[in-house]
């Protein structure tokens with residue numbers, strides 16, 4: 001098939017979409033000038049970033065009018081995320097900027113009172129267009145959307161379900177008690193609020209259906225009279241899934257190869273290498289391991305460059321190649337951490353953290369995770385009476401790529417005290433696990449440089465300040481638990497969960513299936529991350545998921561068919 005084009009304006013990770021299209025056996029060309037839009041036979045618009053900047057760029061580049069003409073000419077269009085939102089008249093995100101106005105309605109901010117925003121993770125898409133057409137397995141076909149499949153969403157704004165534009169709505173999704181439009185389809189126009197290129201095989205099926213479809217209709221060509229419109233069902237609770245994340249701590253071994261490693265304890269950080277018999281413990285090559293975890297059903301993959309405290313010139317960032325290669329075969333969100341900060345190359349050239357993050361996004365990362373630099377930024381923020389500078393890595397990256405792209409990796413350790421009065425400047429909690437001398441209270445001290453140095457900041461100060469700066473998610477490690485296989489630190493997690501409204505990932509300490517069940521049953525975390533047990537093949541991800549499913553904890557079940 002010729003004439004497949006991508007409308008990109010450089011605001012985020014579109015590499016995964018291109019990789020997904022290639023994996024399905026198609027080539028896609030980039031729109032480079034307005035004239036290309038009218039040359040296209042099929043067009044995919046993977047809108048990224050904020051609604052306003054996406055629309056402004058379309059206008060500045062003179063793409064808006066040819067895009068409207070393209071759609072009016074009944075050629076096939078697919079919008080993804082902001083690419084779907086742009087079809088509406090406007091958005092609360094940037095009220096003064098108009099959308100393309102092809103579909104009546106306005107994109108609205110989710111109600112934050114009853115739920116965590118952004119809506120980030122896996123959720124269902126329930127088709128309200130029921131087609132009297134069944135495939136050979138007897139399932140209804142809706143643009144590749146299979147009943148029961150879940151898709152990856154990451155957004156704070158959405159179009160609420162509206163009966164008046166029902167003919168446009170293909171599926172709806174429930175988040176909290178809100179029902180919003182998760183995909184649209186009418187004639188030649190198709191769009192998803194979720195990211196098919198990040199939704200595993202379920203997403204690849206949708207892209208495949210779009211790429212293979214012909215004629216003016218993305219749906220399997222059916223007579224309109226055969227489509228039955230239903231009202232969305234409102235459930236007592238949404239069907240949002242808990243995420244299981246595999247984390248790969250990556251470092252360079254003595255031969256200069258990048259390997260995944262996992263020390264038994266955090267104190268391996270104090271040694272020059274985390275070694276077994278004089279060798280860096282090599283638990284697999286990062287790209288192969290990530291692929292294995294994708295096949296086993298990981299909902300996300302996180303890479304942490306644990307030797308990032310060393311200086312690393314931008315031209316020689318070892319993780320860029322890992323991301324590029326991983327994103328060719330792994331179609332779930334990828335996070336990269338370690339060394340996201342301002343860099344000075346050996347020749348004296350300065351690169352801002354924003355530039356560094358940009359390199360990672362272009363190489364296939366969906367999120368960057370910031371550790372040490374977040375602690376320094378919060379120290380300055382607190383010293384400056386909580387006035388935002390606008391110049392920190394968190395703020396600049398969140399502004400350019402959206403909050404959802406900025407994760408804060410916290411490396412706290414417990415400091416025990418006899419009474420809260422001993423630490424009046426820190427947030428102290430009563431613990432059920434007293435300290436070595438029976439101390440009944442503790443606070444969590446933040447560390448930098450992979451736990452090598454403690455700072456005078458507690459976790460509470462860190463996470464609330466980072467949220468105020470625009471961070472979109474917290475990756476909550478715990479140095480006392482890391483590598484111990486003794487379960488997550490539930491006291492820490494509950495305390496952080498109470499303090500912020502952004503999603504929290506529990507990390508450090510998973511040793512058996514029940515630890516995952518426990519963290520989801522006893523805290524409200526959105527995701528649980530583990531490293532050691534997966535790397536050492538002690539427990540496959542599938543076992544964890546089956547265990548959770550048996551306990552009625554909602555997880556994503558992958559159907560690896562295309």
Ligand code: 1PR
Pocket residue numbers: 247248249262263266268269304305306307308309337338339340369370371372373409410411448449450451477478481482483484485507508509510529530531532533
């Ligand atoms: O400070 O922005 O350059 O980021 C450095 C990043 O590298 C931070 O996210 C920091 O947590 C991480 N890091 C640095 N040194 C180490 C080390 O282990 N020597 N790893 C390290 C952090 C914690 C998690 C681990 C979970 C789950 N390890 O990555 O995977 O605790 O472990 P488990 O399931 O085996 O218990 P910057």
